Amino acid sequence: MLKNYFIVALRNLKKHWVYSLINISGLAIGLTACFLIFLYVRFELSYDQFHSKKDRIYRLVTDIKTPSEVINTSSTAWAFGPNIKADFPEVESFVRFDNTSMLVRNGDNKYQEDRTYYADSSLFNIFDIKLITGDPSTALQDPFSVVISETTARKYFNTNNPVGQTVLLRSDNIPAKITGIMQDPAENSQFKADLFISMSTSTREFNKGIDERWGSFGANTFLLLKPGTDKSVLESKFPAFIETRNGQERIKSQMFFTFLLEPLKDVYLRSTRGGFESGSIRNVYIFSIVALFILLIACINFINLTTARSTERAKEVGIRKVAGAGGAQLIRQFTSESVLICLVAFILSLGFAYLFLPFFNHMAGKSISPGIFSNLNVISLLLGTSIGVGLVAGIYPAMILSGFRPVMVLKGRFIGGTRGIILRKGLVVTQFVISITLIIGTLIVYRQTQYMRSRDLGFDKEQMLIVDTKNDPAKFAFKQALADLSSIQSTSLASSIPGGDNSGAYSEIQNKQGDFQIANLDAYFVDYDYIPQYNMTLVAGRAFSKDFGTDTTQAMVINETAVKLFGYASPEEAVGRKFKQWGRQGEIIGVVKDFHFTSLQQKIKPLTMRIEPGRFDMISAKVSEAGLPQTIASVEDLWKKIIPNRPFSYYFLNEFFDRQYRSEERFGKLFFNFAILAIFISCLGLLGLASYSTLQRTREVGIRKIVGASVFTIVRLLSLDFIKLVFISIFIAGPLAWYGMNKWLLAFEYRMTIGWSVFVLAGLMALFIAVITVSVQAILAARANPIRSLRTE
Numbered sequence: 001m002l003k004n005y006f007i008v009a010l011r012n013l014k015k016h017w018v019y020s021l022i023n024i025s026g027l028a029i030g031l032t033a034c035f036l037i038f039l040y041v042r043f044e045l046s047y048d049q050f051h052s053k054k055d056r057i058y059r060l061v062t063d064i065k066t067p068s069e070v071i072n073t074s075s076t077a078w079a080f081g082p083n084i085k086a087d088f089p090e091v092e093s094f095v096r097f098d099n100t101s102m103l104v105r106n107g108d109n110k111y112q113e114d115r116t117y118y119a120d121s122s123l124f125n126i127f128d129i130k131l132i133t134g135d136p137s138t139a140l141q142d143p144f145s146v147v148i149s150e151t152t153a154r155k156y157f158n159t160n161n162p163v164g165q166t167v168l169l170r171s172d173n174i175p176a177k178i179t180g181i182m183q184d185p186a187e188n189s190q191f192k193a194d195l196f197i198s199m200s201t202s203t204r205e206f207n208k209g210i211d212e213r214w215g216s217f218g219a220n221t222f223l224l225l226k227p228g229t230d231k232s233v234l235e236s237k238f239p240a241f242i243e244t245r246n247g248q249e250r251i252k253s254q255m256f257f258t259f260l261l262e263p264l265k266d267v268y269l270r271s272t273r274g275g276f277e278s279g280s281i282r283n284v285y286i287f288s289i290v291a292l293f294i295l296l297i298a299c300i301n302f303i304n305l306t307t308a309r310s311t312e313r314a315k316e317v318g319i320r321k322v323a324g325a326g327g328a329q330l331i332r333q334f335t336s337e338s339v340l341i342c343l344v345a346f347i348l349s350l351g352f353a354y355l356f357l358p359f360f361n362h363m364a365g366k367s368i369s370p371g372i373f374s375n376l377n378v379i380s381l382l383l384g385t386s387i388g389v390g391l392v393a394g395i396y397p398a399m400i401l402s403g404f405r406p407v408m409v410l411k412g413r414f415i416g417g418t419r420g421i422i423l424r425k426g427l428v429v430t431q432f433v434i435s436i437t438l439i440i441g442t443l444i445v446y447r448q449t450q451y452m453r454s455r456d457l458g459f460d461k462e463q464m465l466i467v468d469t470k471n472d473p474a475k476f477a478f479k480q481a482l483a484d485l486s487s488i489q490s491t492s493l494a495s496s497i498p499g500g501d502n503s504g505a506y507s508e509i510q511n512k513q514g515d516f517q518i519a520n521l522d523a524y525f526v527d528y529d530y531i532p533q534y535n536m537t538l539v540a541g542r543a544f545s546k547d548f549g550t551d552t553t554q555a556m557v558i559n560e561t562a563v564k565l566f567g568y569a570s571p572e573e574a575v576g577r578k579f580k581q582w583g584r585q586g587e588i589i590g591v592v593k594d595f596h597f598t599s600l601q602q603k604i605k606p607l608t609m610r611i612e613p614g615r616f617d618m619i620s621a622k623v624s625e626a627g628l629p630q631t632i633a634s635v636e637d638l639w640k641k642i643i644p645n646r647p648f649s650y651y652f653l654n655e656f657f658d659r660q661y662r663s664e665e666r667f668g669k670l671f672f673n674f675a676i677l678a679i680f681i682s683c684l685g686l687l688g689l690a691s692y693s694t695l696q697r698t699r700e701v702g703i704r705k706i707v708g709a710s711v712f713t714i715v716r717l718l719s720l721d722f723i724k725l726v727f728i729s730i731f732i733a734g735p736l737a738w739y740g741m742n743k744w745l746l747a748f749e750y751r752m753t754i755g756w757s758v759f760v761l762a763g764l765m766a767l768f769i770a771v772i773t774v775s776v777q778a779i780l781a782a783r784a785n786p787i788r789s790l791r792t793e
Contacts, residue, residue: 020341022301022305022684022685022687023301023302023305023306023341023345024341024344024345024348025345025348025684026298026301026302026681026684026685027298027299027301027302027341027342027345027349027386027389028345028346028348028349028352029298029349029352029677029680029681030294030295030297030298030299030301030677030681031295031298031345031346031349031382031385031386032349032352032353032356033291033294033295033674033677034291034292034294034295034298034382034385035349035350035353035372035378035379035382036353036356036357036360037287037288037290037291037294037674038291038378038381038382039357039360039368039369039372039375039378040287040360040364040368041284041287041288041291042375042378043187043188043366043368043369044268044269044279044283044284045269045284046188047188047189047190047268047269047279048188048189048190048264048265048267048268049188049265050128050186050188050189051127051128051264052128053126053127053128053224054264054265055263055265056092056224056225056226056227056229057126057127057222057223057224057225057263057264058222058223058225058231058261058262058263058264059074059220059221059222059223059261059262059263059264059267059271059275060076060080060081060084060094060221060222060223060259060260060261061073061074061075061076061259061260061261061262061271061273062075062076062077062080062217062257062258062259062260063257063258063260064217064255064256064257064520065255065256065257065258066254066255066256066518066519066520067254067517067518067519068517068518068519068520068565068566069519069520069565071504071520072272072273073217073273074220074271074273074274074275075217075218075219075220075221076217076219076220076221076259077213077214077215077216077217077219077257078096078203078210078211078212078213078216078218078219079211079212079213079214079245080214080219080221080259081094081095081096081120081219081221081223082094082211083241083245084223084241085223087241087245088234088237088241089226090225090226090229090234091223091224091225091226091234092224092225092226093122093125093126093223093224094120094122094221094222094223094224095119095120095122095123095126095127095221095222095224096118096119096120096199096219096220096221096222097117097118097119097191097219097220097221097222097276098117098118098119098199098202098218098219098220099116099117099220099276100116100117100118101113101114101116101470102116102169102170102195102197103169103170103171103470103645103646104116104156104167104168104169104195105167105168105173105645106156106157106165106167106168109155109156110645110646110647111155111647112470112646112647112649113152113194113195115192115193115194115195116193116194116195116196116197117191117193117195117196117197118196118197118198118199118201118202119140119196119197119198119199120140120198120199121137121138121139121140121141121198121199121200122224123140123196124136124137124139124140125137125224126222126224127191129182129183129185129191130182130183131147131180131181131182132150132180132181132182132183133161133163133180133181134147134163134179134180134181135179135180136180138179139179139180140179140196140197140198140199141198141200142177142179142198142200143198143200143201143204143205144169144174144175144176144177144197144198144201144205145176145177145179145197145198145200145201146167146169146176146177146178146179146195146196146197146198147178147179147180147181147182147195147196148162148178148180148181148182148194148195148196149181149182149183149184149185149193149194149195150181150182150183150184151184151194152194152195153178153181161181162178162181163178163179163180163181164177164178165177165178166178169197171470171472171473171645171646176197176201182196187366187367190267190268190275190276190277191276192276192277214245214246214249214250215249215253215255215506217504220275220276222264223261231261231263234261235259235260235261238258238259239258242257242259253506253518254518255506255518255520269281269284280663282744282747283667286671286744287670287674290438290671290674290678293434293437293438293678294674294677294678294681295385296430296434297431297434297435297678297681297682297685298681299389299392300427300428300430300431300685301431301681301682301684301685302341302342302345302389303389303392303427304424304427304428304685304689305685305689306338331395334395335390335391335395338390338391339386339387339390339391340390341390342386342387342389342390343386343387343390345386346382346383346386349382350372350379353372354371354372357369357371357372363666363669363670363673364666364670365662365663365666424689425721425725428685428686428689428722428725429725429728429729429732431681431682431685431686431729432682432725432726432729432730432733432766432770433729433732433733433736434678434682434733435675435678435679435682435729435766436729436730436733436734436737436762436763436766437733437736437737437740438671438674438675438678438679439675439679439762439765439766440733440734440737440738440741440758440759440762441671441675441737441740441741441744442668442671442672442675443758443761443762444737444741444744444745444752444754444758445664445667445668445671445672445741445744446668446672447752447758448664448745448748448751448752449661449664449665449668451750451751451752452600452661452664452748452750453658453661455596455600455750457498457595457596457657458536458537458593458594458595458596459498459534459535459536459595459596460534460535461498461534461653461654461657462654463622463623463624463625463652464534464620464621464622464623464652464653464654465620465621465622465623465631465632465635465650465651465652465653466497466618466619466620466621466650466651466652466653466656467618467619467621467635467639467648467649467650468617468618468619468649469616469617469618469619469643469646470617470646471614471615471616471617472643472646474642474643475493475616475617475619475643476493476613477642478619478638478639478642478643479491479492479493479619481638481642482619482621482635482638485631485634485635485638487623487624487626487627487630487631487634488621488622488623488624488631489622489623489624490529490532490533490621490622491529491533491619491620491621491622492526492527492529492530492533492534492619492620493526493527493529493530493613493616493618493619493620494524494525494526494527494530494616494617494618494620495523495524495525495526495612495615495616495617495618496524496525496597496618497618497620497653497656498534498595498596498597498653498657499597499598499599499653499656499657499659499660500618500656502522502523502524502597503522503523503525503615504520504521504522504523505520505521505522505523505581505582505608506518506520506581506582507519507520507521507523507579507580507581507608508579508580508581509521509558509562509566509577509578509579509580509588510566510577510578510579511566511567511568512566512567512568512569512573513567516578516580517566519565519606521562521605521606521607521608522597522605522606522607522608523581523607523608523609523610524597524607524608524609524610525609525610525611525612525615525616526544526609526610526611527544527611527613527616528543528544528545528546528551528611530544530609530620531543531544531557531592531609533620533622534595534620536592536593536595537592537593538590538591538592538593539560539571539591539592539593540570540571540572540574540575540590540591541557541571541572541575541588541589541590541591542589542590543557543589543590543592544557544589544609544611548589550586551589551611552611552613553584553586553611554584554585554586554587555586555587555589555610555611556579556581556586556587556588556589556608556609556610557588557589557590557591557592557608557609557610558574558588558590558591558592558606558607558608558609559591559592559593559594559595559604559606559607560591560592560593560594561594561604561605561606561607562574562606562607562608563591565606571591572591574588574591575588575589575590575591576588579608581608581610584610584612592609599660599661600660600748600749600750601660601747601748601749601750602749603749620653621635632650635650636648679766679769683769683770683773686722686770686773686774687773687774689722690719690722690773690774715775715779719771719774719775722770722774723767723770723771723774726766726767726770727767729766730759730762730763730766730767733762734759734763737759737762738754738759741754742754
């Protein structure tokens with residue numbers, strides 16, 4: 001019997017190969033898209049889930065309340081971790097991380113290693129970072145101990161075993177001993193380190209006494225709690241601990257700490273405090289919904305076309321019933337054929353996924369999977385989905401057809417009921433509601449990205465060459481040498497550039513009432529040339545000037561947001577007010593117009609600027625557009641002469657600033673590609689249904705042509721019903737898309753307004769695609785020979 005079902009299924013596939021191709025390809029494409037998205041979602045959810053103690057690892061984070069604001073930070077003071085471990089028996093161990101960039105040398109090999117972390121010796125006890133060589137309990141115990149990754153070991157030592165050998169750190173060539181080789185960091189780990197340097201190197205040698213500083217923040221601290229420890233109970237004990245350990249100092253500094261514990265499994269996706277690497281649970285949810293939508297569209301296509309085509313087999317069913325076939329046999333026949341087609345689509349989807357996985361990895365910006373067959377559970381899920389779709393698509397028409405009497409069916413062509421027509425129309429509307437929603441979403445993502453790119457940032461970022469000197473002593477000589485190049489228009493030195501990292505400075509600034517108000521403010525340390533070079537606008541007072549000798553120690557420039565923070569009605573009121581910051585005191589000499597020194601996802605914060613040459617790292621050089629390659633070569637030559645011990649690297653500020661929107665760009669590209677797939681699959685289904693509808697009305701079309709109907713009239717007749725369905729879809733999709741995308745835009749402090757043009761454009765696009773899809777088949781029918789049409793049964 002199964003053999004007979006198989007033969008009949010193959011005959012039907014061959015006889016109606018166009019419909020079979022549409023059915024199989026639509027479902028295969030839908031399964032492929034769903035498979036790739038599931039791989040992405042699974043990868044994002046897997047971050048740091050491979051650590052065996054993950055359920056007991058928590059990140060210690062801090063809320064810092066000052067008289068001016070509440071700062072929600074992911075870091076802690078250096079003294080917190082060791083003292084919490086000493087005071088709370090619930091804490092089994094702790095580890096602190098401090099990300100840094102380290103100059104490392106071995107012979108002629110020298111690299112600026114940006115993925116370098118200081119870490120406590122307990123690192124390998126808490127996290128499952130596997131050491132290939134070395135003792136995990138002692139590898140990071142002594143000062144100047146270094147653990148490096150396999151790739152880093154090959155880079156410096158080729159194939160030789162480097163354990164026990166030394167490398168030179170920093171520009172002063174401090175020797176450090178290699179004490180272990182670790183596996184290269186996993187792609188789904190936040191701690192993508194090439195080097196771990198013992199924390200004792202920092203706390204005992206480079207920053208002596210930092211372990212006892214309660215107000216110096218910068219450590220990322222993780223606690224390993226003992227089994228059975230209640231996180232909430234432990235958090236409730238922290239206020240008394242802070243009062244005992246740091247009560248007087250916090251009152252004096254007016255900085256009040258609240259400790260919170262974030263589960264490791266939530267840090268990457270759900271924390272709003274950031275970290276070494278951050279994802280977005282919002283994007284995970286969005287792509288999960290998109291995957292389900294695409295799969296739903298593909299399944300609707302398959303079921304819709306299968307049920308529509310089933311009426312063509314009414315006579316076959318009648319003959320089988322006359323021959324003695326029962327309802328159960330008919331159901332088995334239809335479902336087996338449907339499942340067979342679905343299995344073919346499933347096999348094709350695996351092939352498509354294999355081909356497109358490298359491209360998808362590139363779009364996602366990370367290797368979400370090394371291969372499709374390393375995810376057997378996802379494959380099993382999609383296989384089960386395929387079989388389920390086949391069963392549903394086969395059972396429904398079989399039950400309908402098997403319920404009719406053979407005599408009625410054999411007398412003429414089976415005429416489907418209105419319920420079947422309503423069902424198919426409802427499914428088409430559902431498909432296009434999803435597709436149009438995705439089109440609207442794509443347009444809004446694109447426009448938001450363009451909005452961020454085109455917004456006035458408040459400074460000039462074009463043709464700005466950036467070189468990080470890492471605070472090398474020769475930075476002033478290098479800046480002067482750059483200024484002597486004819487292709488360099490201007491230069492400046494600073495601790496930060498817009499879009500880059502900057503320090504938070506404990507500050508006391510005179511407010512409107514004349515009191516010194518405490519705040520932790522973002523701080524830029526700049527030279528005389530910084531403000532004019534970046535073309536920043538002064539709204540009150542003046543910029544730093546060499547004409548005033550006290551500007552190097554007693555002058556500060558603030559932004560407009562800082563003016564508001566301290567209660568001044570206008571920028572002019574703030575000029576001349578006193579400040580105290582990091583051992584310096586003086587007065588505010590000017591107010592600069594607000595500029596975006598962080599991403600547009602974040603609100604502009606209060607900012608201070610001071611001259612502090614010891615903190616200068618970044619050289620900004622405004623370069624001419626002409627002869628750019630020659631300019632870069634000249635800059636590199638100067639670097640090799642003046643700062644020969646460091647590798648030369650550079651970037652342009654506009655490119656660097658645009659990296660902040662890279663995640664939104666990737667999100668937009670992925671969203672766009674999946675929206676295109678959804679539209680394509682919907683159109684496949686629409687084409688199939690239009691073809692079937694046209695076939696059903698072949699004789700009607702022939703008669704109308706004989707009595708004088710034009711091609712346009714016939715095309716309008718055959719297309720009108722489908723166009724109405726698209727119009728209905730547009731009106732349903734509009735509110736749904738507006739609600740969803742408005743929620744998405746709330747994540748941006750500076751965002752576009754969703755205007756009516758987005759919905760009109762999306763509707764016109766969907767309508768145009770639908771009209772083209774349906775009209776192709778309608779035009780073919782309208783141009784057919786009416787004599788042949790009238791001969792059709």
